[in-house]
Amino acid sequence: MSGYYHQDDLPRFASIGDHAPELWKKFSEWYGAVFAEGALSEREKCLIALAVAHTVQCPYCIDAYTQACLEKGSNLEQMTEAVHVASAIRGGASLVHGLQMRNAAAKVSM
Amino acid sequence: MSLRSLNHPLAPATEQLRILGNPSSRQQPFEIALADSRLFPLASTGITVLQVNVGKLCNQSCQHCHVDAGPDRREIMTRETAELCIRALHLTGIPALDITGGAPELNPNFRWLVEQGVALGRHVIDRCNLSVLLLPSETDLARFLADHQVEVVASLPYFLAQRTDAQRGEGVFEKSIEALKLLNSLGYGQPESPLRLHLVYNPVGAFLPPPQKAIEADFRRELAARHGIVFHSLYTITNMPISRFLEFLLRSGNYERYMQKLISAYNPDAARSVMCRYTLSVGWDGMLYDCDFNQMLELPVDSGAPRHIRDFNTGLLENRRIVVGQHCYGCTAGAGSSCGGAIS
Numbered sequence: 001m002s003g004y005y006h007q008d009d010l011p012r013f014a015s016i017g018d019h020a021p022e023l024w025k026k027f028s029e030w031y032g033a034v035f036a037e038g039a040l041s042e043r044e045k046c047l048i049a050l051a052v053a054h055t056v057q058c059p060y061c062i063d064a065y066t067q068a069c070l071e072k073g074s075n076l077e078q079m080t081e082a083v084h085v086a087s088a089i090r091g092g093a094s095l096v097h098g099l100q101m102r103n104a105a106a107k108v109s110m
Numbered sequence: 111m112s113l114r115s116l117n118h119p120l121a122p123a124t125e126q127l128r129i130l131g132n133p134s135s136r137q138q139p140f141e142i143a144l145a146d147s148r149l150f151p152l153a154s155t156g157i158t159v160l161q162v163n164v165g166k167l168c169n170q171s172c173q174h175c176h177v178d179a180g181p182d183r184r185e186i187m188t189r190e191t192a193e194l195c196i197r198a199l200h201l202t203g204i205p206a207l208d209i210t211g212g213a214p215e216l217n218p219n220f221r222w223l224v225e226q227g228v229a230l231g232r233h234v235i236d237r238c239n240l241s242v243l244l245l246p247s248e249t250d251l252a253r254f255l256a257d258h259q260v261e262v263v264a265s266l267p268y269f270l271a272q273r274t275d276a277q278r279g280e281g282v283f284e285k286s287i288e289a290l291k292l293l294n295s296l297g298y299g300q301p302e303s304p305l306r307l308h309l310v311y312n313p314v315g316a317f318l319p320p321p322q323k324a325i326e327a328d329f330r331r332e333l334a335a336r337h338g339i340v341f342h343s344l345y346t347i348t349n350m351p352i353s354r355f356l357e358f359l360l361r362s363g364n365y366e367r368y369m370q371k372l373i374s375a376y377n378p379d380a381a382r383s384v385m386c387r388y389t390l391s392v393g394w395d396g397m398l399y400d401c402d403f404n405q406m407l408e409l410p411v412d413s414g415a416p417r418h419i420r421d422f423n424t425g426l427l428e429n430r431r432i433v434v435g436q437h438c439y440g441c442t443a444g445a446g447s448s449c450g451g452a453i454s
Binding site for chain 2: 041
């Protein structure tokens with residue numbers, strides 16, 4: 001085995017429902033409804049999904065939503081900016097915890 | 111360079127058909143998909159478009175070209191064959207003459223064909239690569255098209271240079287923009303103008319096209335803001351897994367996945383209205399096909415219909431069964447795909 005992640009697993013995602021079909025059905029319906037055109041366009045939702053995929057670092061999701069973004073008409077400039085948004089929040093979330101560090105240091109310091 | 115001139119193993123249609131005809135166990139045969147939709151056997155519903163491919167000569171060599179066209183190709187329709195096409199129009203009420211290639215304008219008989227089609231009162235369409243309008247030998251071509259009120263369907267895969275040039279060749283985007291400005295200056299694409307100008311979007315890679323209306327709005331906004339260009343409609347067309355695009359799919363390791371994508375996106379509504387049902391495609395040598403893709407795969411019309419334009423017979427051709435294969439999933443995926451864009 002060359003690694004834990006396999007591209008061929010992605011189209012087999014639905015087989016995760018084999019031992020819990022009702023839960024898979026509910027998940028699928030909810031998932032489909034989430035990504036349907038609504039107050040946000042399908043394209044905007046795909047860009048959000050792409051950004052979140054980078055945050056949760058899921059290679060399946062990155063693969064799937066890279067293609068989905070292209071198929072919704074997004075270009076690489078837009079997709080790269082979306083990844084930067086995710087990265088900025090992720091980096092910012094680390095950095096803002098620096099205040100926890102400062103608080104902790106202040107508490108034990110004279 | 112064309113696959114043909116590279117002597118590439120995929121150049122012969124037989125090799126392409128061998129690959130397409132050996133679907134993996136996960137690929138449902140197209141005929142089964144049609145049968146499940148109660149559409150098998152797929153039959154013609156009549157002929158409203160005579161699509162004439164006047165040859166493989168082109169001034170470009172696009173990465174995805176299903177014709178494997180290019181400057182090195184010499185297959186070109188003769189005047190005699192062009193006359194047979196006009197005779198077929200004359201014998202029938204087929205309302206549209208759709209001229210394609212290669213770059214159809216490079217055929218010495220192109221203008222004659224247009225003039226004859228117009229004289230018969232038919233709607234004439236030119237599938238134009240845009241850059242041909244700027245060739246030194248074609249300086250009066252755009253004016254000729256306008257004078258004859260030819261509808262121009264122009265390829266422009268994206269409104270940015272990088273993606274366009276990646277598919278169509280270095281510098282093609284810039285030329286395309288210049289040609290579109292020329293067409294606009296003649297009245298093409300202007301609101302209310304009878305000079306119809308439509309753009310064609312092809313995905314620049316192994317993915318499906320976006321929803322037509324959404325990407326049309328993007329093109330309209332971006333081309334107007336960046337270049338002051340206007341047009342009437344944008345057609346989204348799916349890349350067919352044949353010829354140069356098939357070569358790309360195999361070389362990049364995307365073939366199986368792309369086929370699965372097309373198959374899983376099979377849309378019965380698109381299949382019901384697929385363009386081969388109302389089109390008759392003529393090859394450069396006069397052979398008859400159900401569509402331009404079957405033409406490139408050398409799959410002529412079947413079920414007893416005449417196979418050459420010299421034997422044109424409306425009754426037999428209008429009631430023919432359509433020849434299908436795995437490549438047909440390209441026209442039935444998602445919103446569907448045709449020379450007029452999305453279907454459903």
